Amino acid sequence: MRDTRQRLVEASATLLQRQGLTGTGIKQILAEAHAPYSSLYHHFPGGKEQLGAEAVRTSGALYAQLIPAIFDPAPDPPTAVRMFFAGAAEHLRDTDYADACPIATVSLEVSSTSETMREACAEVFESWIDSCVVRLVASGVSEGKSRELAIAMVAALEGAFVLARAARSTEALAVAGELTASAVEQALAQATS
Amino acid sequence: MRDTRQRLVEASATLLQRQGLTGTGIKQILAEAHAPYSSLYHHFPGGKEQLGAEAVRTSGALYAQLIPAIFDPAPDPPTAVRMFFAGAAEHLRDTDYADACPIATVSLEVSSTSETMREACAEVFESWIDSCVVRLVASGVSEGKSRELAIAMVAALEGAFVLARAARSTEALAVAGELTASAVEQALAQATS
Numbered sequence: 001m002r003d004t005r006q007r008l009v010e011a012s013a014t015l016l017q018r019q020g021l022t023g024t025g026i027k028q029i030l031a032e033a034h035a036p037y038s039s040l041y042h043h044f045p046g047g048k049e050q051l052g053a054e055a056v057r058t059s060g061a062l063y064a065q066l067i068p069a070i071f072d073p074a075p076d077p078p079t080a081v082r083m084f085f086a087g088a089a090e091h092l093r094d095t096d097y098a099d100a101c102p103i104a105t106v107s108l109e110v111s112s113t114s115e116t117m118r119e120a121c122a123e124v125f126e127s128w129i130d131s132c133v134v135r136l137v138a139s140g141v142s143e144g145k146s147r148e149l150a151i152a153m154v155a156a157l158e159g160a161f162v163l164a165r166a167a168r169s170t171e172a173l174a175v176a177g178e179l180t181a182s183a184v185e186q187a188l189a190q191a192t193s
Numbered sequence: 194m195r196d197t198r199q200r201l202v203e204a205s206a207t208l209l210q211r212q213g214l215t216g217t218g219i220k221q222i223l224a225e226a227h228a229p230y231s232s233l234y235h236h237f238p239g240g241k242e243q244l245g246a247e248a249v250r251t252s253g254a255l256y257a258q259l260i261p262a263i264f265d266p267a268p269d270p271p272t273a274v275r276m277f278f279a280g281a282a283e284h285l286r287d288t289d290y291a292d293a294c295p296i297a298t299v300s301l302e303v304s305s306t307s308e309t310m311r312e313a314c315a316e317v318f319e320s321w322i323d324s325c326v327v328r329l330v331a332s333g334v335s336e337g338k339s340r341e342l343a344i345a346m347v348a349a350l351e352g353a354f355v356l357a358r359a360a361r362s363t364e365a366l367a368v369a370g371e372l373t374a375s376a377v378e379q380a381l382a383q384a385t386s
Contacts, residue, residue, distance in 0.1 A: 020302050023215035098305045104355050108298040109213050111358035112291045121359040151356065152349070152372045155365050159352025162297050163344065165304035166314040172348050179345045179376055
């Protein structure tokens with residue numbers, strides 16, 4: 001059986017993705033984790049902020065695995081980008097537009113209020129960007145251009161999630177994915193010409 | 194002096210932008226608006242949801258004015274896109290990374306919980322997209338391609354805001370703006386060739 005600490009982190013991660021930080025109370029986290037109140041401050045002396053930051057990092061690491069899982073078997077980076085956005089669109093539709101980015105809501109909520117959690121979000125985004133950069137550089141794109149494309153890809157995905165959830169439509173994911181894939185295609189063509 | 198109804202809407206709009214819906218209580222809205230409790234249900238029988246939806250539409254309409262204000266005097270759409278993202282970056286820095294999109298946080302929070310507010314957010318995003326489409330079509334880009342570019346621009350801006358606020362850096366806005374401007378440039382070149 002998973003230990004109490006792990007259950008607290010996993011319950012928080014799920015709740016933060018669905019309803020953000022402000023809407024998630026300690027009581028709800030403890031109930032979902034089947035954990036006693038005393039366990040929270042035992043495992044997380046920094047309280048909700050410390051637990052939240054760890055939940056953000058855990059979700060971030062889990063989603064980071066999608067990058068090698070999709071990019072590495074793909075025939076080329078533009079195909080991987082298209083598959084990534086198509087997969088995100090499918091998952092969003094399948095979850096009735098609930099499961100988008102695990103940390104975007106939290107990130108917007110805490111950016112001006114909690115340095116601990118803001119830093120956790122920033123670290124996660126940076127890890128995703130770095131992971132994409134490694135793969136673009138391996139395809140022959142320069143380090144600088146790879147970073148631009150990686151940032152643009154993560155930004156396009158996050159922004160498309162905002163529009164897609166509001167509109168209950170995957171149109172924004174399709175459009176943003178295609179534009180990003182085209183930019184990657186052009187960078188590859190320039191790099192190999 | 195502005196009337197009570199208007200003060201309620203404006204106070205809500207400001208609070209929603211800074212802290213989202215879940216973190217904004219009715220008491221805080223009433224205090225900021227210097228309005229008595231009875232005025233809330235007098236003006237908004239639907240309560241916090243109805244007031245929130247009107248605040249979203251009001252913020253959306255205010256920000257929508259930036260599109261003609263920036264696009265119409267600009268020499269061409271790619272220049273307008275660059276100015277738009279540069280202006281957003283400057284404003285974000287000037288407000289210590291607090292003022293990004295007025296409705297993105299709310300939009301992510303309510304997309305799965307309030308149809309009334311989700312629809313208000315979707316309407317606002319659609320109005321911004323439509324306003325960009327009109328301007329791209331006027332420059333000679335086809336209706337279909339204009340819609341793709343407009344969606345991609347709004348998505349890039351929203352996603353770049355998420356990354357920029359978390360990282361406390363405007364790098365994502367610069368990168369996403371340049372990528373979007375380049376895509377608009379290419380579409381214009383194809384349209385006029």
